Amino acid sequence: xxxxxxxxxxxxxxxxxxxxxxxxxxxxxxxxxxxxxxxxxxxxxxxxxxxxxxxxxx
Amino acid sequence: xxxxxxxxxxxxxxxxxxxxxxxxxxxxxxxxxxxxxxxxxxxxxxxxxxxxxxxxxxxxxxxxxxxxxxxxxxxxxxxxxxxxxxxxxxxxxxxxxxxxxxxxxxxxxxxxxxxxxxxxxxxxxxxxxxxxxxxxxxxxxxxxxxxxxxxxxxxxxxxxxxxxxxxxxxxxxxxxxxxxxxxxxxxxxxxxxxxxxxxxxxxxxxxxxxxxxxxxxxxxxxxxxxxxxxxxxxxxxxxxxxxxxxxxxxxxxxxxxxxxxxxxxxxxxxxxxxxxxxxxxxxxxxxxxxxxxxxxxxxxxxxxxxxxxxxxxxxxxxxxxxxxxxxxxxxxxxxxxxxxxxxxxxxxxxxxxxxxxxxxxxxxxxxxxxxxxxxxxxxxxxxxxxxxxxxxxxxx
Numbered sequence: 001x002x003x004x005x006x007x008x009x010x011x012x013x014x015x016x017x018x019x020x021x022x023x024x025x026x027x028x029x030x031x032x033x034x035x036x037x038x039x040x041x042x043x044x045x046x047x048x049x050x051x052x053x054x055x056x057x058x
Numbered sequence: 059x060x061x062x063x064x065x066x067x068x069x070x071x072x073x074x075x076x077x078x079x080x081x082x083x084x085x086x087x088x089x090x091x092x093x094x095x096x097x098x099x100x101x102x103x104x105x106x107x108x109x110x111x112x113x114x115x116x117x118x119x120x121x122x123x124x125x126x127x128x129x130x131x132x133x134x135x136x137x138x139x140x141x142x143x144x145x146x147x148x149x150x151x152x153x154x155x156x157x158x159x160x161x162x163x164x165x166x167x168x169x170x171x172x173x174x175x176x177x178x179x180x181x182x183x184x185x186x187x188x189x190x191x192x193x194x195x196x197x198x199x200x201x202x203x204x205x206x207x208x209x210x211x212x213x214x215x216x217x218x219x220x221x222x223x224x225x226x227x228x229x230x231x232x233x234x235x236x237x238x239x240x241x242x243x244x245x246x247x248x249x250x251x252x253x254x255x256x257x258x259x260x261x262x263x264x265x266x267x268x269x270x271x272x273x274x275x276x277x278x279x280x281x282x283x284x285x286x287x288x289x290x291x292x293x294x295x296x297x298x299x300x301x302x303x304x305x306x307x308x309x310x311x312x313x314x315x316x317x318x319x320x321x322x323x324x325x326x327x328x329x330x331x332x333x334x335x336x337x338x339x340x341x342x343x344x345x346x347x348x349x350x351x352x353x354x355x356x357x358x359x360x361x362x363x364x365x366x367x368x369x370x371x372x373x374x375x376x377x378x379x380x381x382x383x384x385x386x387x388x389x390x391x392x393x394x395x396x397x398x399x400x401x402x403x404x405x406x407x408x409x410x411x412x413x414x415x416x417x418x419x420x421x422x423x424x425x426x427x428x429x430x431x432x433x434x435x436x437x438x439x440x441x442x443x444x445x446x447x448x449x450x451x452x453x454x
Contacts, residue, residue: 011234012226012230012234013226016225016234016257016259019260020259023258023260023264027260027261027264029390030347030389030394031347031383031384031389032347032348034347037390038391038393041390041397042393042394045261045397045401046397048258048260048401048404049257049258049397049400049401049404051235051257052254052404055235055237056237056250056253
């Protein structure tokens with residue numbers, strides 16, 4: 001998209017992609033499984049909240 | 059780096075989609091926050107009831123008698139449907155309207171499925187939560203209001219996509235999570251806007267997109283009624299409801315035999331929009347977490363009690379049905395609702411900071427001046443947004 005002619009550092013996207021994947025797992029887990037699926041959903045979707053809180057409030 | 063031209067184009071998309079939608083999105087986020095806990099708040103304010111403890115917990119009351127009780131309470135009305143909730147298996151819910159196909163309910167009763175006792179009548183169209191829900195659903199403007207909010211959902215998606223594109227060049231010289239506290243308030247809020255926006259991106263995208271799909275519920279069901287349902291019922295619209303209508307219990311038993319291992323979601327009575335004047339339509343849900351969100355319609359002849367058709371829902375109805383839990387966050391217990399609420403609060407901060415950053419540019423030239431000292435060589439940029447200034451500084 002925008003990265004071809006710029007010396008992009010791939011690590012710009014490491015954290016965003018990790019949080020995106022965790023969010024997607026969280027949104028799906030409780031939809032396909034009860035019990036363990038619910039717990040996975042809580043934890044995975046808590047990750048973006050924790051990261052946002054940590055960097056905003058520290 | 060991405061050409062200055064493409065950054066300008068994406069900034070333009072980000073700015074305008076956000077500007078158009080932000081007020082409505084803020085309203086949706088704020089009204090949506092208590093709506094996440096609709097069920098809990100209803101219980102708390104006494105608008106719905108807990109089922110009482112009874113001695114003979116395994117008993118089953120006659121559904122026909124329950125429906126009779128409902129009819130006797132409102133003899134002028136017609137039963138529209140009887141529903142079940144997998145979370146509350148000991149309750150039957152009976153919805154009545156002025157006619158079987160009236161768009162609004164006149165009563166919604168909760169019965170104890172074990173004793174047949176009427177437990178509760180839901181207070182329809184009243185109360186604070188109803189006001190919040192109407193604002194969130196259609197702003198009291200009917201289908202046009204709903205579709206308008208769906209369009210705002212699409213603006214949100216465009217705003218998120220353009221925001222992600224701009225995030226890359228913006229972060230070229232910053233490490234993830236940087237909040238430049240030593241700089242101006244404007245820079246600090248810009249960093250927070252970017253951090254909170256990128257962290258919650260997928261959740262906001264999914265809740266926004268599924269919200270937009272939900273705004274199409276009426277057209278989606280309309281399409282299904284006009285095509286697939288019409289084909290299943292043989293196009294028997296407009297005929298009188300048979301006087302010798304079989305009992306709903308018998309219709310339900312036939313539906314269970316037709317789709318073994320399923321649970322009832324709701325059964326529409328003859329004449330309702332979800333069936334024909336001469337059929338019951340039972341909507342069955344699967345037993346697994348995923349299939350419990352989907353529906354299988356079963357048509358039962360109201361004269362003979364025979365199952366005349368069993369269908370599957372087309373993809374667009376299934377997409378709508380799956381969009382509902384993903385928008386409401388009601389599919390993983392109370393902890394998931396709390397997570398939903400926290401993410402919603404973060405989304406409010408992202409929206410609010412977006413407004414602040416835009417307002418600051420117009421209302422307070424000091425903001426732009428402070429910004430200029432943050433980004434050397436940016437003086438020429440003058441009144442452009444801080445984001446664009448930052449991007450320009452990065453590309454020079």
